[in-house]
Amino acid sequence: MGSVSESYWETVTMIRLLVGILAFVINQVYRDRPMPRFYVLETVARVPYFSYLSVLHLYETLGLWRKADWLKVHFAESWNELHHLLIMEELGGSQNWIDRVFARSVALVYYWIVVALYVVHPRAAYNFMELVEGHAYRSYDKYLKTNKQYLEGQPAPQVAVNYYRDGDLYMFDEFQASRKPEERRPKIDNLYDVFVAIRDDEAEHVKTMVACQRPNAQLTLNSPHSVCAIEENGSELAPNS
Numbered sequence: 001m002g003s004v005s006e007s008y009w010e011t012v013t014m015i016r017l018l019v020g021i022l023a024f025v026i027n028q029v030y031r032d033r034p035m036p037r038f039y040v041l042e043t044v045a046r047v048p049y050f051s052y053l054s055v056l057h058l059y060e061t062l063g064l065w066r067k068a069d070w071l072k073v074h075f076a077e078s079w080n081e082l083h084h085l086l087i088m089e090e091l092g093g094s095q096n097w098i099d100r101v102f103a104r105s106v107a108l109v110y111y112w113i114v115v116a117l118y119v120v121h122p123r124a125a126y127n128f129m130e131l132v133e134g135h136a137y138r139s140y141d142k143y144l145k146t147n148k149q150y151l152e153g154q155p156a157p158q159v160a161v162n163y164y165r166d167g168d169l170y171m172f173d174e175f176q177a178s179r180k181p182e183e184r185r186p187k188i189d190n191l192y193d194v195f196v197a198i199r200d201d202e203a204e205h206v207k208t209m210v211a212c213q214r215p216n217a218q219l220t221l222n223s224p225h226s227v228c229a230i231e232e233n234g235s236e237l238a239p240n241s
Contacts, residue, residue, distance in 0.1 A: 015124060018113070019131040022106070027139075029102075034143055039093030041136055042085040043103035044110055048129045049078035051114035069223045076174030076223075077205060083163040084198050090157040123213045130209035133202045140199035144192070154191035164188045164197050173224050175201075177208040181224050 022044065030037030052074045059065040094100055118125040144151070163172070165188045173181040184204075186197035211221055 015117075015128045016131065018110075019128065019135065022110075022132075023135045034147075035088060035091045035093035036096060036099045037093075038139070038143075039085070039088040039099060040103040040106070041139065042081055042088055044107050045132060045136060046078050046081040046085065047107045047111045048114045048125070048132070049074045049081065051111055051118055052125070053078070054115060055118045067218065069221065069226050072174055072223045072226075073177055073208065073221070076171045077208065079171045080175050080201055080205075083159065084201070086159045086163075087157050087194060087198070090159055126209045126212040130206055130213070133205040133209060137199055137202035137206065140195055140202060144195050144199060148192060151192035151195060152190050156188050156190055156194050160194040160197070161188055164194075170225070175208060176204045176224060177211050177221060178204070179224060 026037055026040055030040065053071060056071055114125055114128060117128065164186045176184065186200070187193050188197065211217060214220065
């Protein structure tokens, strides 16, 4: 038991080092270029969810474990990060080819790191993403505080309007495991509102990652829509068993 605990904390220490290196490099290289910095951050932030989905699909294919809700939640998380990325692309964050090469190279490396980590220590893999999303939250929060007046005078990108306000919000609700569907509906009137919504998304990701690390998470973590179905019907739906 002691050796397992020791191994876990060694892994967590390695994770903190990896996240620290990533945050330091992005903050230093992109100190005065916020949109390319957010583009790189969002490119990398999608990757762990792809890693989780890949391993979960492998387990299901091998007949080892099936949990449809986890696939739904992690895909919804990747869908949310995709729209963050699309917003940064629309704001010009991906115009420079070297930024695209850097972001995709880092993303490729982190994909395989998280795949291996998720197989060996699922809780540690979720801890990794908790730290990444926490860093993203702080980055957006700082940007909002220092650029409020400018952002309030800029229009919201159409992709943000479509995702947060005018589109099908089923997937938006699915990644927020601590909330009921339709509980959160961001205001999107200008670019400031968009960045507030993205920042708050990152906080919701942190909550979901924390929930995934609980000892009984495999039994208790359900997607928001499934939770409502369970409450209404009194039993869990068959696909989640």
